[in-house]
Amino acid sequence: MNTDAELRIERDKPLQALNTLGFSQTADYFIESGSNEQLVAALSYAQSRGWPVFILGGGSNIVLTRNLPGLTIQLTNQNIQYDPAGNEHLTRVTASAGVPWHNLVTDTLEKNLRGLENLSLIPGSVGAAPVQNIGAYGVELQSRLTRVQALHIDSLQWREFTQSDCEFSYRHSFFKKHANQYVITEVEFELGNCHDLHHDYASLAAHLSSRGITQPDARQISESVIATRQARLPDPARLPNAGSFFHNPVVSRAQANQLTEEHPGIVTYDAGSAGIKVSAAWMIENLGFKGIRRGNVGVHDMQSLVLVHHQQGTGDELLSLANEIAESVMEHFGIQLHIEPTVL
Ligand SMILES: Cc1cc2nc3c(=O)[nH]c(=O)nc-3n(C[C@H](O)[C@H](O)[C@H](O)COP(=O)(O)OP(=O)(O)OC[C@H]3O[C@@H](n4cnc5c(N)ncnc54)[C@H](O)[C@@H]3O)c2cc1C
Known part of the structure; x- marks a missing residue:
């Protein structure tokens, strides 16, 4: 029989330092888990007590509006393993969920393995990366990931997910659809020279060009992604x-054409068979929200897609601002905005 002491369960754990929005909720019960056995x-312990479970990564994509009931689990395994992938141009990289995402990026680049350079400096953990299919500067996780190992929370059965099992799409996956049902414990990638280098994303290309680099290698792309992110976010x-x-x-192509007619200057991107992606940042800025402040929360003055918490605020205040923005976008552009982080 496990006891609180053996499992090192903490009560009323302050979460302020464990979420990047810095909201000051607590977890009723909290544990760091460093192995699959743990x-x-x-x-099992949570089940025996009838507690709900929440898996916390780096807390960089959550909005806390209340204290978390039941058991919050943070995975701390930090293994990265390199194996041949059956192809001389690729290496199989297996990383455990607790590895900080950017550490994986730098480790693989130090081993001269291409593939993750455009995803440099994204906060959070390896375990959370498949949940919203992280993406940046023209690359999404789904094009690099080959396998996910996860534990089903209710049945305690292990399951291997192939890339297609993960049902990836833009900032979405099987794991987002089935939230709180699986704990991702390990993610596998195939990295190496088979991956083309992507450096045509406008701000990335401009930074490389400012360094006089026209044919960058993966490390130079990573350096420019880092510098660009640090300047903009x-x-x-x-x-x-x-x-x-x-x-x-x-939106559909027809809706995009109509939007462009009604709002000259609106920024859109071709999203292939999905339709046309409309820049939420452009719409928010166009409506005058950039840099505004509502009490303890606001919109960043350089990046209108980023909501910020100045201090002493709450998740509810932030959501109220998000609703105000979404309603205004709906009123003026007829488009429903959806919140990216998980609201708890
Ligand atoms: C400054 C900043 C910049 C960002 N830039 C980008 C960007 O460029 N692109 C991008 O895609 N995202 C970006 N994000 C969002 C965020 O970094 C990613 O979504 C990241 O993958 C979240 O990881 P996390 O470990 O912090 O997850 P958390 O915030 O802790 O959790 C997010 C969700 O994932 C679930 N989860 C966490 N770990 C696991 C696990 N092991 N198994 C199952 N579920 C799990 C949680 O339950 C929760 O629902 C940014 C965030 C910040 C603060």
Whole structure:
């Protein structure tokens, strides 16, 4: 029989330092799990008590509006394993969920493995990366990931997900659709020279060009991604935020044509068979929200997609501002904005 002491369960754990928005809720019960055995024991213990379970990564994509009931589990395994992938141009990289995402990026680049450079400096953990299919500067996780290992929370059965099992789409996956049903414990990638380098994204290309680089290697792309992100996005350690707060909505080509006629200058991107992606940042800025402040929360003054928490605020205040923005976008553009982070 496991006891609180053996599992090192903490009560009323303050979460302020464990979410990048810096909201000051607590977890009723909290545990760091460093192995699969510990994870199974923690989940069994929660089940025996009838507690709900929440899996917390780096807390960079959540909005806390209340204290978390039941058991909050943070995975701390930090293994990265390199194996041949059956192809001389690729290496199989297996990383455990607790590895900080950017550490994986730098480790693989140090080993001269291409593939994750455009995803440099995205906050959070490896385990959370498949949940919203992280993406940046023209690359999404789904094009690099080959396998996910996860534990079903209710049945405690292990399951292997192939890339297609993960049902990835823009900032979405099987795991987002079935929230709180699986704990991702390990993610596998195939990295190496088979991956083309992507450096045509406008701000990335401009930064490389400012360095006089026309044929960058993966490390140079990573350096420029890091510099560009640092110049454009607020550091959560100094101004708490959760990155982009809204998805860029995807509309039909007909709707996009109509929007362009009614709102010359509106920024859109071709999203292939999905339709046309409309820049949420452009619409928010166009409506005058950029840099505004509502009490303890606001919209960042350089990046209108990022909502910020100045201090002493609450998740509810932030959501109220998000609703105000979404209603205004609906009224003026007829488009529904959707919130990206998980609201708890
Ligand atoms: C400044 C800033 C910039 C950002 N830029 C980007 C960007 O460019 N692109 C992008 O895609 N995202 C970006 N994000 C969002 C965020 O970094 C990613 O969504 C990241 O993957 C979240 O990881 P996390 O470990 O912090 O997850 P958390 O915030 O802890 O959790 C997010 C969700 O994932 C679930 N989860 C966490 N770990 C696991 C697990 N092991 N198994 C199952 N479920 C799990 C949680 O339950 C929760 O529902 C940014 C965030 C910030 C603050």
